[in-house]
Amino acid sequence: MNNNKSQYGCKALIKGLALASSLLTATACAKQVEVHDPVMAKEGDTYYVFSTGPGITYYESKDLTNWQLTGRVFKDEPSWAQRVAPGFGGHLWAPDVYQKDGKFYLYYSVSAFGKNTSGIGVTVNTTLDPDSPDYRWVDHGIVVQSVPERDNWNAIDPAIIEDDNGEHWMSFGSFWGGLKLVKLDDDLVRLAEPQQWHTISARPNTEHGPVEAPFIFKKNGYYYLFVSFDKCCQGLDSTYNVRVGRSKSVTGPYVDKDGKSLNDGGGSLVIEGNEEWVALGHNSAYTFDGQDYLVLHAYERADKGMQKLRILPMNWENDWPVVDDKDLTKLRTKLIEN
Secondary structure, X not given: OOOOOOHHHHHHHHHOOOHHHHHHHHHHHOOOOOOOOOEEEEEOOEEEEEEOEEOOEEEEEOOOOEEEEEEEOOOOOOOOHHHHOOOOOOEEEEEEEEEEOOEEXXXXXXXXXXXXXXXXXXXXXXXXXXXXXXXXXXEXXXXXXXXXXXXXXXXXXXXXXXXXXXXXXXXXXXXXXXXXXXXEOOOOOOEOOOOOEEEEEOOOOOOOOOEEEEEEEEEOOEEEEEEEEOOOOOHHHOOOEEEEEEEOOOOOOOEOOOOOEHHHOOOEEEEOOOOOEEEEEEEEEEEEOOEEEEEEEEEEHHHOOEEXXXXXXXXXXXXXXXXXXXXXXXXXXXEOOX
């Protein structure tokens, strides 16, 4: 059991349930997968979740419920980390994993909290299975870098999307002047030349412009841009929530249900905190076996604000994404100790 778990909460839960519900109780109190900024991939019959942490931590599962810790991508920090971000504390932030032509591209962020001394790098592997003889991450270094005084944007939170023409784009950004989209070269490890840049979401006339963590998902003939509004990482005082806009073009403009541009602060609410959970955000989105999912982290009030992995079925109403916040509690993960 998680050492931070409220003993009173679990005891009360157990006392209040009938003996026939004991299995449900054990599941509810079991240790869950605790991650920040989760992204996913599937290889064969195995799902993998990558997240912020020392060296990029990752987990694996056969069923999206029972997970075990796989390890970390980097044994040591990237060689360029301290040069780009002198305040770098050892945690690699907000990865994205993208599969193309038999390779897995893992993009990751190096930064210091609250500063735009940041860089996004990429490392490549032919498999996600650490037991495979072909398992080997090859780091290609920096893809894009933000420099204070020069750039009014922050090079963190990457996510990759292939457009209808087979070209690849990286969305990224956090606070500052908003979120960016830049075209990648065909090798996916550098920017395309001549460079093509677009602003896809911003919150002008707000303090610090609190929007980050873009993720673009293709569905229904649209590109859906998911973003996280407001503040993460403030414990139970966090106000993170997931918003969305859509466009017929990958470069935008993205608009919400009311037709307001995401560049003007628009964004229709997808999910926010409730009595049991806060800080819902930094999502990704996928289709696995015909079902769409919204993947995100959420802080559990009953566990003193501990961050938990949540994988929510995502449905569609009038071509807009819908998730059920009751699934935050119902669809728990379980960490299997190695």
